[in-house]
Amino acid sequence: MKKLTAFQQVAAELREKINSGKYQPGQKLPSEYELAEIFQVSRLTVRKAVAVLIDEHLLAKEPGRGTYVMRPSKISSGSGGLQGFTEKALEEGREPRTKVLSCEVATRIPEKVTAFFGEERANNHLEPLLHLSRLRFLENEPMTVEDLYLPQRYLPVVSDELLEGSLFRELEKQVEIGYSHQEVEAVLADEQLAQLLHLPEGAPLLLVHSLTYSPDGRPILYDTSFYRADKYTFRNTLQRKRYR
Known part of the structure; x- marks a missing residue:
């Protein structure tokens, strides 16, 4: 070094x-x-x-x-392109930490997840999906709860150390990450989320649905994450479509 x-x-x-x-x-x-x-x-x-x-x-x-x-600003996702939580935190000079809540081979798969991976799983003989839940921190302050599904072959070896680090970095050892579609909506924290994020029940959260693909359109990651609205914002650059 x-x-x-x-x-x-x-x-x-x-x-x-x-x-x-x-x-x-x-x-x-x-x-x-x-x-x-x-x-x-x-x-x-x-x-x-x-x-x-x-x-x-x-x-x-x-x-x-x-x-x-300076007073800390909200983490701004999307301003630097497609980045994971760890990558964005380190870019802004902040220390990320992760607590793995659960990791298992999915047995009961939601319909939306099944639809997302449908063709890919069919092509690979209904390969198993990993279901991963993580709590992400910045400087020991809880920021987001992630609920993730991904094909097991993209994480052939699973360990606590691996799951506590950058998932994008590990995925890119197996597959190239191309792009992600995101939808953001405002929700209120239920009792469980409030406890995990150290917030009062009913506090505002940002619910972000992310569908991540390889450059050739293969589904890689189905991500449903809850972000603290007082600490996080999402920023995108939109280009005006020109009509003739």
Whole structure:
């Protein structure tokens, strides 16, 4: 692994202090001089480290007054193309974590899932589907509950370590991911979802149905996920169709 430069090390330590809550949103950081003393580096190194975290939208600088910890924005899905939860979190400098709620070969398959994988399963002699449920966290805060179905051959070896990481990364070892169709609707948290997401019952959630395909149209993943509406948003770019 490539060794971090001095400013990257300082940036990593500051990032950890922000993510752990040692530096709170809205709090002013120590001065460059004080940070240089704390980390035993030059002020230029501190300045470069701070610039990295400003680019990551973790810090904001106010000329003449100092540098402050930014209030965290909602995770914005879709703004960077088709990305998994882990990929998006890491891109934004946040620490993802996963708790596997269940993983089993599906025996009772909902009609919509059967319809989605119908032709693909028929071509592969009704191959088994895995049913996976996961709770996803950012910095130990629960963010989303996932309910997933996928052909077993795309995850030939299943382990807790594998399921707690990036599912897209594991799937792409077996099949190329091409695109996903999504539908988003507003719902209210029932008792079970409220407990998992640490919310009051009836809190607003975003229910996202995602159908993910290979480039040649083979169904890969049927995903029904519940996202905290206070922490998550979905962003898409739509192009105007030109009529003649």
